[in-house]
Amino acid sequence: MPGTTALYFVASPLQYLAARRIAATAEAGSRQVLIWYKHGVVSIIQPGEWDAASYMSWPRWEPLPGVFGRHRRLRANIGLVAGLVGQCDTLHIHSAVFDTEAINYFLRALPRACGARTMRARILPDGIISTRRYPLSAGKRLAQYARKLRRLIAPELDYWCFDGDRIGSDAAFCDRIYVLPGLPHEYPAQKVHVLPPLVEPAAGQSGPAGTGRRALVIGQPLTGFELMSPADLAAVTGEIRAWLADHGFDAIDYKGHPKDAQRELAHPDYRVITPEQTLEMFMAGTHYDAVVGVRSSALLFARQLYPATTLVEAFGWSRIRFKSTAEKQNMERTFAALGVATHP
Structure with missing residues (x-):
């Protein structure tokens, strides 16, 4: 049988x-x-x-x-x-x-x-x-x-x-x-x-020679979609880079949005990646110690995908131009429910 x-x-x-x-x-x-x-x-x-x-x-x-x-x-x-x-x-x-x-x-x-x-x-x-x-x-x-x-x-x-x-x-x-x-x-x-974490650290995935901490910055077209002013974008980009430095990340990848032609949120010392597969499958096969961005839905996915030891952080929320107070409140509830930390 x-x-x-x-x-x-x-x-x-x-x-x-x-x-x-x-x-x-x-x-x-x-x-x-x-x-x-x-x-x-x-x-x-x-x-x-x-x-x-x-x-x-x-x-x-x-x-x-x-x-x-x-x-x-x-x-x-x-x-x-x-x-x-x-x-x-x-x-x-x-x-x-x-x-x-x-x-x-x-x-x-x-x-x-x-x-x-x-x-x-x-x-x-x-x-x-x-x-x-x-x-x-x-x-x-x-x-x-x-x-x-x-x-x-x-x-x-x-x-x-x-x-x-x-x-x-x-x-x-x-x-x-x-x-x-x-x-x-x-x-x-x-x-x-x-369930066990959907993605776990693998040998050789912690940065150069396995000694560093690895982070992924998720880009999105913020000024392009009028979600943030150029000045605020520059400030948030700096805040993210400073936070990564303070937390000891020395291997930092940047993944832009398909409509992120200007690579907003990128920094000169980030490594720009363009994986052939979808972002979901890429993250599923690549461990990071932190995933950061602004209001991308990829942050929600990352929080569900990676173990609790992976930091998932959203920056610049006091600078975002939400369509309405209700939209901001709904998004705050969603990010909070899934455990994504938000920074003003």
């Missing part, structure tokens, strides 16, 4: 890197099957790392042509994934959320199609969403039962209704919730499983 198969549904670089970490640790020895359902994530996918891997069309946005295209796409997706999973005795289904019909129907359909006697659902970390609970409203719970009606014409489309948190953390089918080290969450303690 075939053993355990671990199936991962991913839609973001963070989810993909978490899936890779789970596959190498908690699911080591299992058959590994990856499904991605957002076109934008394809650039970081490495199919050769998996026993089977495929893109899956999202039924709502990519229905099959003709009448009942969304319904037929749901059924086609189950056939696609069942073929990749194959026969197994135990099936572990990983996803960041389970209240969407595009994922939920697999909970009952796949075990039947693959002969699995045991199925467990496990939740992938998903950035800021994973820091708090999102209770299902009464309307959302009623919508689940409406989705269950599909089984009247397609028995395999048997929606698994649940209540509590919308991602499925309270549901009976969920036995494990993966969280990133050092980040806050509101999940049941008995289900939480803390």
Whole structure:
């Protein structure tokens, strides 16, 4: 009898890197099957790392042509994934959320199609969403039962209704919730499983001859997008360089934004890097002792990617021209929730 198969549904670089970490640790020895359902994530996918891997069309946005295209796409997706999973005795289904019909129907359909006697659902970390609970409203719970009606014409489309948190953390089918080290969450303690850091220091990655501390400066077009005046940009650039010197960083890389033609935030003694792969995959393969910038979303990703020993710092926030007070407050809450330190 075939053993355990671990199936991962991913839609973001963070989810993909978490899936890779789970596959190498908690699911080591299992058959590994990856499904991605957002076109934008394809650039970081490495199919050769998996026993089977495929893109899956999202039924709502990519229905099959003709009448009942969304319904037929749901059924086609189950056939696609069942073929990749194959026969197994135990099936572990990983996803960041389970209240969407595009994922939920697999909970009952796949075990039947693959002969699995045991199925467990496990939740992938998903950035800021994973820091708090999102209770299902009464309307959302009623919508689940409406989705269950599909089984009247397609028995395999048997929606698994649940209540509590919308991602499925309270549901009976969920036995494990993966969280990133050092980040806050509101999940049941008995289900939480803390992942190892997604990136760990490797030999020879600490700077010249392994003696220095290594930092990455994330650039972005601040004056180009009128987020900061030239004078303020110069001041923040100096503040970042001084902070790096004070903290003993002597190997400093600079990664500009694709629209950062002027290399804003760069300093003459930084090493400008232009990695061929996406920034997410580059950081996933390169340890830094600090990642700094201003308000780039790459700082949020870095905080989730690197261990707590890596400093992630955002500078110049008193100098940024936010569109509104609400925008500033929302961004401050997001950075604070993920543990990114901000400097005025």
